[in-house]
Amino acid sequence: MPQTSNRTKDFGESIIRKMSRISNQYGSINLSQGFPDFDPPQELQDALSSAATQGPHQYAITWGAKNFRDALAQKIERSTGLEVDPEKNLVVTCGSTEAMMASMLSVVNPGDKVVVFSPFYENYGADAILSGAEPIYVPLTPPSFSFDRAELRSAFEQSPKALILCNPSNPTGKVFTLDELNYIASLAEEFDVWIITDEVYEHIIYEPYKHISFASLPNMAERTITCNSLSKTYSITGWRLGYVFGDKKVIDSVKKVHDFLTVGAAAPLQEAAVVGLKMPDSYYKELQNVYTKKRDVFTSYLDKIDLKYTKPQGAYYVLVDISEFNADDDNRFCEWLCKEVGVAAVPGSSFFREPINHLIRFHYAKQEETLHAAGERLLKLREIWRERGY
Numbered sequence: 001m002p003q004t005s006n007r008t009k010d011f012g013e014s015i016i017r018k019m020s021r022i023s024n025q026y027g028s029i030n031l032s033q034g035f036p037d038f039d040p041p042q043e044l045q046d047a048l049s050s051a052a053t054q055g056p057h058q059y060a061i062t063w064g065a066k067n068f069r070d071a072l073a074q075k076i077e078r079s080t081g082l083e084v085d086p087e088k089n090l091v092v093t094c095g096s097t098e099a100m101m102a103s104m105l106s107v108v109n110p111g112d113k114v115v116v117f118s119p120f121y122e123n124y125g126a127d128a129i130l131s132g133a134e135p136i137y138v139p140l141t142p143p144s145f146s147f148d149r150a151e152l153r154s155a156f157e158q159s160p161k162a163l164i165l166c167n168p169s170n171p172t173g174k175v176f177t178l179d180e181l182n183y184i185a186s187l188a189e190e191f192d193v194w195i196i197t198d199e200v201y202e203h204i205i206y207e208p209y210k211h212i213s214f215a216s217l218p219n220m221a222e223r224t225i226t227c228n229s230l231s232k233t234y235s236i237t238g239w240r241l242g243y244v245f246g247d248k249k250v251i252d253s254v255k256k257v258h259d260f261l262t263v264g265a266a267a268p269l270q271e272a273a274v275v276g277l278k279m280p281d282s283y284y285k286e287l288q289n290v291y292t293k294k295r296d297v298f299t300s301y302l303d304k305i306d307l308k309y310t311k312p313q314g315a316y317y318v319l320v321d322i323s324e325f326n327a328d329d330d331n332r333f334c335e336w337l338c339k340e341v342g343v344a345a346v347p348g349s350s351f352f353r354e355p356i357n358h359l360i361r362f363h364y365a366k367q368e369e370t371l372h373a374a375g376e377r378l379l380k381l382r383e384i385w386r387e388r389g390y
């Protein structure tokens, strides 16, 4: 039989999706794959019903329906202060997963180096493989997850083509400071490097932290390719609506890649999501309040159990230290946790390049009652470990 391609041989199964599968198998509370167990705003659901009867049902313009891009450009301007021409600077994609892949394929040649902070969201590894890029990993060191400036500089000295920045960060919950971002910007300029950002958690951020869109830094608009999505902001992860914005020259390229990858994002869903993009500022404030409450509810259980964790500044993930459970194999520990305690988490090692396996990631994009139920189960963690630990 002919062989499958070399590039796919390097892929493993997504650990995040694997943990969702294992969670379903044991019927545990799934705090592994990050997605809400609550509905999107009613306005979006109503708009989706109208789209079902009134359309559109055929292809939208490949880089996004005009009314969706117009609303999106205005929303981006409101959130970031950046001026975005919906004809020149914007491409609508199938989730930010495609946004990131299309961006990488647009700027990276096989063999080019790409700087990636570790830990990183697992798709970036696959993006690098598919685009033929060679990642240079720069550690974000726990528990504060800051980077060493000399280490980052030495990564830039290896002539990378691009750097991938996830801010607020999945899985660490870190929000990069203005100082850190300015330092990255200065290196990008000095070494002439693209910055590809993943800003899907821009609105899930906790006081006093502030999200700074990388493209809004001085001189960065031209070299920043911003990937984002509506998934987290409007609780519609299954709608697969993402986007890329940036300078016209690079966006022309992303448009072409996107066209041949997927043709376009779902037309009726773009139509329905316009109402989300027009939500008033109070919607985003409320989203922030709701997630702050969720973070506080979930971490209050971690405090009660006296588990060590890094308090999230943004996004909806928390990395928890499991060293005391002698778990040098976090994969095994997460399976055990699903089976014996009934709560699913993601083994931290799937995010780190370094051999780190004393951390596991929980997400808390869940109804408060789900978080309480998971917390109650976790309260028994030590007792169960003593009885039935491996």
Ligand code: GLN
Binding pocket: 016, 017, 032, 033, 034, 035, 121, 170
């Ligand atoms: N971004 C989410 C996470 O990190 C969902 C990942 C996925 O399965 N697409 O859990």
